[in-house]
Amino acid sequence: MYRTKFFDHVILLSGVFLMVGPLLVALMTSSHEAADIHRNGLSILPGGHFIETYETVLTKEGGFTGKITGLRMMMNSLILGLGFAAGKVLLSMLAAYALVYFRFRFATITFWMIFTTLLLPLEVRILPSYEVMNTLHLTNTYTGLIVPLLASATGTFYFRQFFKSIPDELLEAARIDGAGPFKFFIDVIVPLSKTMMAAIFIIMFVYGWNQYLWPTLMTTEEGFFTLVRGIKQILLVWVGSNIPDYNQAFALAILAMLPPVMIVMIFQRWFIKGLTESDK
Amino acid sequence: MAQINITNVSKIYAGGVEAVKSVSLDIADGEFIVLVGPSGCGKSTLLRMVAGLEAISKGTVEIGDRVINDIEPAERDIAMVFQNYALYPHMTVYNNLAYGLKNRGTPKAEIDARVAEAARMLEIEPYLTRKPRALSGGQRQRVAMGRAIVRKPAAFLFDEPLSNLDAKLRVTMRGEIKQLQKRLGTTSLYVTHDQLEAMTLADRLVVLNGGQIEQIGRPLDVYHTPASTFVASFIGSPAMNLLRATREGSRLHFGSQVLESDRLSALPTELTIGIRAEDLRVARAGEQSLTMKVDYIEELGAQRLVHGMLDGKKLTAALSPEIELSDTIALTIAPSRLHFFDVTTGKRLAQIVDGAVGKREDTGALEMAGG
Numbered sequence: 001m002y003r004t005k006f007f008d009h010v011i012l013l014s015g016v017f018l019m020v021g022p023l024l025v026a027l028m029t030s031s032h033e034a035a036d037i038h039r040n041g042l043s044i045l046p047g048g049h050f051i052e053t054y055e056t057v058l059t060k061e062g063g064f065t066g067k068i069t070g071l072r073m074m075m076n077s078l079i080l081g082l083g084f085a086a087g088k089v090l091l092s093m094l095a096a097y098a099l100v101y102f103r104f105r106f107a108t109i110t111f112w113m114i115f116t117t118l119l120l121p122l123e124v125r126i127l128p129s130y131e132v133m134n135t136l137h138l139t140n141t142y143t144g145l146i147v148p149l150l151a152s153a154t155g156t157f158y159f160r161q162f163f164k165s166i167p168d169e170l171l172e173a174a175r176i177d178g179a180g181p182f183k184f185f186i187d188v189i190v191p192l193s194k195t196m197m198a199a200i201f202i203i204m205f206v207y208g209w210n211q212y213l214w215p216t217l218m219t220t221e222e223g224f225f226t227l228v229r230g231i232k233q234i235l236l237v238w239v240g241s242n243i244p245d246y247n248q249a250f251a252l253a254i255l256a257m258l259p260p261v262m263i264v265m266i267f268q269r270w271f272i273k274g275l276t277e278s279d280k
Numbered sequence: 281m282a283q284i285n286i287t288n289v290s291k292i293y294a295g296g297v298e299a300v301k302s303v304s305l306d307i308a309d310g311e312f313i314v315l316v317g318p319s320g321c322g323k324s325t326l327l328r329m330v331a332g333l334e335a336i337s338k339g340t341v342e343i344g345d346r347v348i349n350d351i352e353p354a355e356r357d358i359a360m361v362f363q364n365y366a367l368y369p370h371m372t373v374y375n376n377l378a379y380g381l382k383n384r385g386t387p388k389a390e391i392d393a394r395v396a397e398a399a400r401m402l403e404i405e406p407y408l409t410r411k412p413r414a415l416s417g418g419q420r421q422r423v424a425m426g427r428a429i430v431r432k433p434a435a436f437l438f439d440e441p442l443s444n445l446d447a448k449l450r451v452t453m454r455g456e457i458k459q460l461q462k463r464l465g466t467t468s469l470y471v472t473h474d475q476l477e478a479m480t481l482a483d484r485l486v487v488l489n490g491g492q493i494e495q496i497g498r499p500l501d502v503y504h505t506p507a508s509t510f511v512a513s514f515i516g517s518p519a520m521n522l523l524r525a526t527r528e529g530s531r532l533h534f535g536s537q538v539l540e541s542d543r544l545s546a547l548p549t550e551l552t553i554g555i556r557a558e559d560l561r562v563a564r565a566g567e568q569s570l571t572m573k574v575d576y577i578e579e580l581g582a583q584r585l586v587h588g589m590l591d592g593k594k595l596t597a598a599l600s601p602e603i604e605l606s607d608t609i610a611l612t613i614a615p616s617r618l619h620f621f622d623v624t625t626g627k628r629l630a631q632i633v634d635g636a637v638g639k640r641e642d643t644g645a646l647e648m649a650g651g
Contacts, residue, residue, distance in 0.1 A: 169366035172333050173427075177380035178354035187379070191370040 023257070030054075030250035037246040049247070057251045068222040070230065070252065077209055077226040078259065083146040084208030085201045092155025092200070093193065097185055099156070100163040101171065111160065118153040122214060130217050140221045149214060155200050162196050163189070198270040206260040227256040282344035282357070282434035282467060283309045284330065289339035291325050291491075299325045301491040302339065310465045312458070316478035317488035318514070323471045324439055326488070330469060331360050331437050343434055354383070359428035363440040365420045367412040373399075373423050374408040377430050391430075398426040401460070418449045425457070429464070436461070438470040442477065454480055475515050479503065487511045505619075509626035512554045512619060518585055518596045520619070521555040535591030537570050541615035547629065554619030557585065560597040560611045569610035572597065577605070 025042050032040075032047030058070040098104075099111050122129075129148045130139075138144030166189070174184045190197075212228050219225060231252045264271065284307040291300040300322040307313050315323040328334040330341055332353035340347050348356045359380075367376050377395045386394075399405045402422040412420055421441060428436055441457070442450045458481055461468050472478055478485045479499045487494040487502065487510070495507035506512035512520040525532045527549050532539045534553075563569035572595055578585040584601045586609070587594070597611055620629040 167364060167366065169362040169364055170368065172331075172353075173360070173362060173366040173368075174379075175333065175353045176331065176358065176360050177427075178383035179379075183383065188368060188370075 023254075026250045027254055030247050030254055032247055034245045034247050053247045053251045054255075057248050057255065068225055068230070070227070070255065072223070073225050073227045073230040073252075074255065074259075076224055077228065077256070079142055080145055080211065080215065080226055081205045081209035081259070083142065084149060084211075085205035087146060087150040088152040088155050088204045088208075089197050089200050091150050092152045093159050093189075093197070095156045096159030096163055097189065099160055101181070101184075111156075114153050114156055116153075117151075118157065122149065126213065126217065133218065140219050140224055142224075144218050145215060145224065149208070149211070152204070155204065158200055159193070159196065162193060166192060195270050195273045198267055199273075202263055202267055202271050205263055209256075209260050227252060231256065283307055283311075284435055284467060284469065285340075285342040286326075286330070287340045287342070289326065289329060289341060290337050291322070291329060291334060292337040299491050300329070303488075303491075303493055304339075305486060305493070305496065307467055307469065310467055312461050312468045312470065312481060312483040314470045314472060314478040314482035314485045315488055316472055316475060316485055316514070317494075319473060321488040322491035323473075323488045325491075327437055327439055327469060327471045330435075331358055332356050354380075357434040358437055359431045359433040359435075360437040360439065361421075361424050361428050361441040363443050365412070365424040365444075367420060367423055367427075369412055372409050372411055373404060373415070373426075376412065376423055377426050380427065380431055394430045394432070395426075398429040401429065402426050417445050418453065421445060421453060425460070429460075434467065436466050436468040436470075438468065438472075440472055441470075442472075443474075450477075457481065476517065479515065485515075487514060489514075505628065506554070507628050509552055509554070509621045512621070516556065518557045518598070521557065521595050522621070523553045523555065523590065523593055523595070524623070525551050525553045527551060534570065535593070537591050538568075539570060539613075539615075540568055543615060547620055548622075550623045551629070552621040552623055552626070554621060555595075555613060556617070556619075557596045557598040558583075559613050559617040560595075560599070561613070562599065562603055563610040563612035567610075567612050569612045570595075571608055571610055573608050574605060 025044055028044050028046050029037055029042050030053055031050035032043060033049055036047065037043075058074075060069060095114070099107055133139055133144045133148060136144075138147075170188060171184065174188055179187060210228060211226070215224070215226050215229055231249055284305075286303060286305040286307075288302045288304055289300060290298060290302050292298050303322075303326060305313070315326060317323050325334060329336045330343075332348065332351065336349050340349055342348065343356060343358065368379065371379065374395060377398060378391045381391045381394065395408070396405075399408055402425060404419060404422050404426060407415060407419060407423070412423065415423065421444075424441065438457070442453055445453060454477060457470075470481060472481075482499050484496060485499055485502055486496045487507075489510050495502055495511045497505075497507075502511060502515055506515060506520070509522055513522060523534055525534050527533075527544055527547055530540055530542045530544050532541070532544065532551070532553065570590055572586070572588040572590050574586055574588040576587050578587070579601070582601075583598045584603075586597045586599055586605065588597075588609075589595065595611075597609075599605075621627065622629055
């Protein structure tokens with residue numbers, strides 16, 4: 001067996017330092033007062049205003065209209081993240097199911113067409129998407145925020161590969177057992193894909209949570225603002241002699257980081273299982 | 281319980297490849313039919329057409345008195361056992377057995393009763409709450425059979441169900457399948473590439489080659505009167521020796537060696553001779569004999585397979601282990617034990633029966649495809 005040596009620890013520790021260091025600084029800085037931060041810059045020692053800052057951030061009604069709180073923004077982010085992830089999982093599963101199990105004309109071409117859209121970032125189609133949503137009067141709604149982003153080439157691709165690895169005999173056995181396409185999907189495919197679904201869900205949740213450009217475009221009412229946008233909002237007050245609430249910005253950044261980190265940590269086991277092994 | 285009638289069934293894949301060529305086969309109620317042949321001979325395709333997993337390109341399949349060409353697999357009243365078991369990995373053994381019944385809307389009490397019965401029959405009762413992954417290969421195979429049994433179908437379809445098991449288990453399971461089938465009396469169609477499995481299980485076996493039936497018959501009939509060189513070399517282990525020979529009058533020439541019999545006159549002058557390894561015996565002094573140069577020996581315990589050369593051609597003889605061997609042995613065979621095949625078509629020509637050479641008129645146990 002390989003014995004861990006001193007040098008290995010050095011490498012690992014420096015890795016940890018690189019990854020965690022900035023987060024720690026953000027956390028510590030957020031517990032100082034804004035003026036303090038403005039004067040002394042970042043700090044790695046805790047200040048005395050931890051609870052106050054976070055309380056303010058979460059509950060103080062701020063923003064242009066003075067109606068939006070941190071909690072509200074967190075809620076919005078959660079709705080966006082969860083709706084985004086759940087929708088993507090469902091949609092890409094159904095798409096992959098059709099691609100793998102139904103023989104229709106141009107199935108392969110269709111798949112590759114979907115697949116090539118992987119190469120296109122959201123930004124490429126952001127204007128037409130906005131135009132469509134605007135015409136449908138779906139700006140400033142959760143529907144408008146979530147639905148246009150649901151089609152997922154990545155998800156479809158992963159599920160397609162996964163379904164392809166499920167032995168055909170299972171489908172055949174199910175057909176002989178009298179399960180139609182819908183029953184087979186619900187009774188066999190879904191239970192078998194559980195870990196895969198969890199993995200995709202996590203990836204997509206984090207992706208959705210971190211969306212910035214699309215929510216900025218789609219929502220003008222502050223009631224729909226997400227956390228990620230909120231951070232920017234705080235820094236926007238830098239006019240005249242106002243000092244931006246750096247502490248609050250840092251606090252929001254930390255808060256914005258927590259849910260994805262927690263989800264990944266809690267579901268880590270499933271996540272790895274879903275991406276590496278198949279439960280067949 | 282039902283008979284199965286397969287009439288002129290063909291499978292033509294896109295691109296014109298004909299995997300099964302106009303096969304006809306009538307299976308009686310309760311009969312155990314084994315389809316055997318090398319890989320790619322179309323046996324699985326034929327089975328899957330009966331199951332409804334492949335579309336039938338031409339011809340008709342009837343189960344009972346119902347043409348089932350366009351009927352969904354679930355409605356065909358069949359149950360299938362797959363090579364890789366195809367158990368639902370996320371369901372317990374109980375649910376695996378019950379799934380098909382549930383889908384049919386069978387009442388809960390009856391499902392319970394049927395699953396319990398099948399589990400008792402297959403001795404898988406202790407595992408009903410387990411998932412397939414916690415079972416051994418043999419147990420999984422039992423569950424797969426249980427899934428077929430609970431359905432009480434008109435016919436069982438087996439697609440190489442024992443190929444994933446180790447040799448010892450295969451022999452046990454083979455016996456159990458045979459017993460079970462006898463007990464239930466369900467018409468069965470069984471696909472295998474293993475001739476031993478085919479011989480031991482079948483009421484009648486169907487030898488397929490290149491999508492066509494080479495021979496249908498009871499195992500011993502097929503063994504003793506193979507319809508072609510293909511069947512001769514496929515059924516039986518070791519494979520039948522096939523040697524080219526020329527006939528001059530009453531003498532058969534194997535290269536420089538000669539075998540004489542006064543009953544060969546009706547045969548053509550160019551022949552393929554088939555000799556079962558166990559029909560060869562060591563010649564006594566003064567008997568006419570063929571001299572074989574011994575290459576190597578396989579000990580089987582009860583028998584000894586002696587591989588060697590007969591005038592440059594391979595020959596295998598199954599001899600008693602008590603016989604002392606030297607570098608060359610003189611072997612002989614009763615002329616009535618010789619099989620004759622056409623040189624070009626490979627079809628069986630005749631057999632010396634009761635001392636007379638003639639086309640053997642068969643009793644119906646033997647049917648030749650296209651013959």
